Amino acid sequence: MADLARTTSTASPPGPVTGVTRRWWPVAAVVLYVLALLLGLWAKGAGRFSPELGWDVALSHDRIGVFSALALWINTVLQPLGGVVILAAACLLLWSRRGLTTALAFGSTVCAGWLPAAVGKALVDRARPPLTATHALVPELGTDSFPSGHTELAAALVLAGVLVIARTRRTRRLVGIVGGVFALVVAASRLYLGVHYPSDVLGSLLVATAGALLWTWLWRGWIDPWLGARFGHLFGAPGTTTGGRHV
DSSP, X not given: OHHHHHXXXXXXXXXXXXXXXXXXXHHHHHHHHXXXXXXXXXXXXXXXXXXXXXHHHHHHHSOOHHHHHHHHXXXXXXXXXXXXXXXXXXXXXXXXXXXXXXXXXHHHHHHXXXXXXXXXXXXXXXXXXXXXXXXXXXXXXXXXXXXXXXXXXXXXXXXXXXXIIOOSHHHHHHHHHHHHHHHXXXXXXXXXXXSOOHHHHHHHHHHHHHHHHHHHHHIIIIIHHHHXXXXXXXXXXXXXXXXXXXX
């Protein structure tokens, strides 16, 4: 047992996240979920021609070819099918490099941050910005504006990278900064295309963060230890992927 503990410690050194911090994560997740829902309902109540529509209208007047091409590319790549392909490829790569547990942890964390977008869309039922006002480059209709699925997927990928893949404080900071820029670019592209309100993308960031925190708390506290104890021959010892009590 001592040899196993030493091997585990060497293979996956603990990071800076403490048990005290983790105990706050489910509470923080619930607060973020509630804030996102209230934001969505408030935004819906403000109507389709609310003041925040001005952001989309202003961007529609200053579109540039290269930015339009980038926004349309993001729109295509981060569609639901594209998201599934990206996630599957990332999980297969992680499985080959770091093992099955890390792949499952990453994939499930992304799903926990991304899939609640469908629930939010159904609960809030907010209409898309009027096409006549935004001159949208992509014809998006219906009542699924809040939250933005594209932005939520981007945020979920970044959060999973920080919480699962990055192993040191420095790496987490780097992934967080670069990934944060990526998520903001995706969010801005949704406004640029004229298919979302600012509150839609803000709600996506709240929901993705809530889902990732809540799932990571569950994974570290119960799921990862259970997988290691029940299926150790497949997943390794409990906590070997996430550094025991830390990620």
